[in-house]
Amino acid sequence: FKESLQEIADVAPLTLDKSLVNLHANINSVMEIDQVLRNGASGVGLFRTEYLYMDRDSLPSEEEQFEVYRHAAIQLKGRPIVIRTLDIGGDKKLDYMPLAKEDNPFLGYRAIRISLDRSDLFMTQIRAILRASHFGNVKIMYPMVTSLDEVRQAKSYLERAKLELSALGVPYNANIEVGLTIEVPAAAIIADVLASEVNFMSIGTNDLVQYVLAVDRMNENIAHLYNPYHPAVIRLLKTVIDAGKRAGIPVGVCGEMAGDIRALPIWLGLGIEELSISVQTLLQVKHRLLSSDAATCKSLVDRILLCRTSDEIIELLAQTEQLEQ
Ligand code: PEP
Numbered sequence: 001f002k003e004s005l006q007e008i009a010d011v012a013p014l015t016l017d018k019s020l021v022n023l024h025a026n027i028n029s030v031m032e033i034d035q036v037l038r039n040g041a042s043g044v045g046l047f048r049t050e051y052l053y054m055d056r057d058s059l060p061s062e063e064e065q066f067e068v069y070r071h072a073a074i075q076l077k078g079r080p081i082v083i084r085t086l087d088i089g090g091d092k093k094l095d096y097m098p099l100a101k102e103d104n105p106f107l108g109y110r111a112i113r114i115s116l117d118r119s120d121l122f123m124t125q126i127r128a129i130l131r132a133s134h135f136g137n138v139k140i141m142y143p144m145v146t147s148l149d150e151v152r153q154a155k156s157y158l159e160r161a162k163l164e165l166s167a168l169g170v171p172y173n174a175n176i177e178v179g180l181t182i183e184v185p186a187a188a189i190i191a192d193v194l195a196s197e198v199n200f201m202s203i204g205t206n207d208l209v210q211y212v213l214a215v216d217r218m219n220e221n222i223a224h225l226y227n228p229y230h231p232a233v234i235r236l237l238k239t240v241i242d243a244g245k246r247a248g249i250p251v252g253v254c255g256e257m258a259g260d261i262r263a264l265p266i267w268l269g270l271g272i273e274e275l276s277i278s279v280q281t282l283l284q285v286k287h288r289l290l291s292s293d294a295a296t297c298k299s300l301v302d303r304i305l306l307c308r309t310s311d312e313i314i315e316l317l318a319q320t321e322q323l324e325q
């Protein structure tokens with residue numbers, strides 16, 4: 001089966017009725033880029049840069065980061081690469097930068113909140129990303145945004161970094177695309193507002209599901225309650241995707257749910273334009289995509305939106321899968 005999957009690596013990611021869904025890859029390290037290319041991904045939809053900061057004794061310098069981002073951009077030969085700024089806190093720690101102990105780290109000092117508080121770290125990273133943008137199709141994405149204010153603040157740091165580089169005569173893409181992850185319920189609810197301020201949005205279902213359901217994604221005692229098929233989640237996904245469409249900007253998904261084969265009819269039915277998936281599962285999703293019909297998925301989603309429980313939703317999805325076989 002693996003070998004036959006490899007055969008579809010270079011096939012265009014179109015449904016039977018010719019809807020295009022870009023299949024991008026999530027990477028934690030640039031070492032994965034070879035596999036990204038081998039599996040025919042149209043780009044990198046999420047580069048989790050925190051791994052560059054982990055497993056070492058000090059912060060990576062601007063130069064070090066620039067080299068990594070530049071190399072990645074060049075290797076991808078014009079395909080997009082979405083570089084997500086540092087997302088530590090929550091479950092991810094840096095040994096050399098101890099954060100105060102918190103009772104609720106997932107609700108605490110995390111991601112963009114740290115970046116906006118530690119502008120020294122943030123500016124170093126933004127300058128490195130901007131410099132790399134001269135060498136390929138680099139985009140920047142801010143994690144765990146909750147308000148319009150945060151987006152505006154992050155963008156003003158970006159503008160400041162551009163001025164600094166310009167003053168030094170360092171080249172960069174002045175029109176670099178800016179995006180944010182939608183992974184906090186507040187952001188999902190005001191996605192229409194946030195959409196007016198960015199070039200793209202990407203739904204981080206891993207965090208969005210934990211925050212919508214108030215179920216810690218790391219807590220094994222309640223793992224059975226972590227259910228991406230809860231009707232509240234599905235309704236919220238629709239809100240975000242519709243907001244993106246109205247604003248005329250692309251919306252993607254970069255959480256694990258993007259790579260869950262079962263969820264594919266939901267994405268197709270909601271009209272998603274991009275799925276960013278771990279390199280390991282990308283071709284399995286593509287296999288199902290190639291034999292799916294987007295119009296059928298649209299009517300399925302109409303029925304899913306009427307469901308009252310996750311069991312009802314999962315049952316409908318299972319029936320669809322059986323019909324396909
Ligand atoms: C997410 O929250 O869905 C996501 C993609 O980010 P991470 O898993 O790195 O928190």
Ligand code: MG
Pocket residue numbers: 183204206207
């Ligand atoms: Mg997240």
